[in-house]
Amino acid sequence: MDRGKGKVFTSKPPNCQLQKVYELIQNGKWNVDKIKAVFSEEDCKRIISIPLSICNGKDKLVWPYSTTRVSTVKTGYMVAKKIQKEKMERIQQEASSCRNEQNTKVWKSLWSLNMKQKLKHVVWKCLHRIIPVNKVLKSRIGKEDDKCMCCREGKEIIEHMFFFCRHAEMIWKTAPIKWDEIHEFGNKFWLWWNSILEAKDRVEGKDHIILTVNILWQIWKSRNQIHFNRKRKCLGSIVNGAMQEWFECQSVQRGKVDEE
Missing domain, CATH: 1.20.5 (Single alpha-helices involved in coiled-coils or other helix-helix interfaces)
Known part of the structure; x- marks a missing residue:
């Protein structure tokens, strides 16, 4: 029970018929046996510690502020x-x-990657936690529904949208690159991004990071298509879109090197 909000932590058991507080009271006292049969030990202690009125009055709503x-x-x-x-x-x-943290290697590594500015910008927004997912919109402008429009199974925070939504999970399974860090650090985008940056020193590591950002971009685009237009693209086309943009970027970079 949260003393400030009057809530209990115990989940309501199946077939529990309790509706009112007075059902837990017998002869002016707490019915301890009934309380213990329904609530956790911690909630029981807190409920029983609440003094009961000696006037036997009816329940009523009060404003605690x-x-x-x-x-x-x-x-x-x-x-x-x-x-x-x-x-x-x-x-x-x-x-x-x-x-x-702006002077850390995270920011320097992001701006040094050879990829389009729009891709850097979406990562920058994610690191600042300002990309307009439904949870952010609800907290800032009072948007009613913070549910994920792609799966309707969880609140749409950054990590859910990119990693744990069923839609995103299927895209990652289809993609030609795998990151174990998704499950290890996926509950915090900053930690996840910081961890995959360590791959930049590996052979083709930077290319893998850029391909990964292209996949993030395509997940964001497909999310917007579902959210605003109610259109779903096949997973293969989403991954192919990321691969195509990545190949185009690679070709441009190779062309610049050849010119030099």
Whole structure:
């Protein structure tokens, strides 16, 4: 039970018919046996520690953010301001963290890769966690649905969209390049990107990284097609699109070398 929000951590057991708090009370006292049969040990302790009224009054809704327990426009405005302030502080902390890391090898390696600026830009947005996935849009502009439009099975954060959505997983399985780091660091894009950059010193390592970014770009494009146009491309064409852009980039680079 979260003391600030009055919630319990215990999942509701199957066939549980409990609806109201008074069902857990018997003769003015907590029905300990019933509580233990439904809630976890930690939740039981917290529930039983709550003092019961000796007046035997009915349950009623109260507003915990004022001394009178009555909701008012003034207290509602104060709570909204507090939530907004905490949100802005969190965003500023994240931005500050990114700024402090801008001089690291991560940024230098990104800008030094021989690939199109649009590809660098999408990685840059992901590292700053500002690419407009549904979770970001909901937190910033109040977009109602933060679900992934490709699989409808999870919230669309950056890592879900690129690595763990069923749509993305199938693309990676079809792609000609594999990264074990997806499962090891896939829950944090920054760590994942930092880990695959270590491949740049291997033979053809930079080429593998650039191909990987092309796959990320194609996943983002296919996501947008599904999201805005409700159109799904076959997985083979998505991977082929990444391969084609990669080959074109390679050809351009070889041409520049030949000219020199």
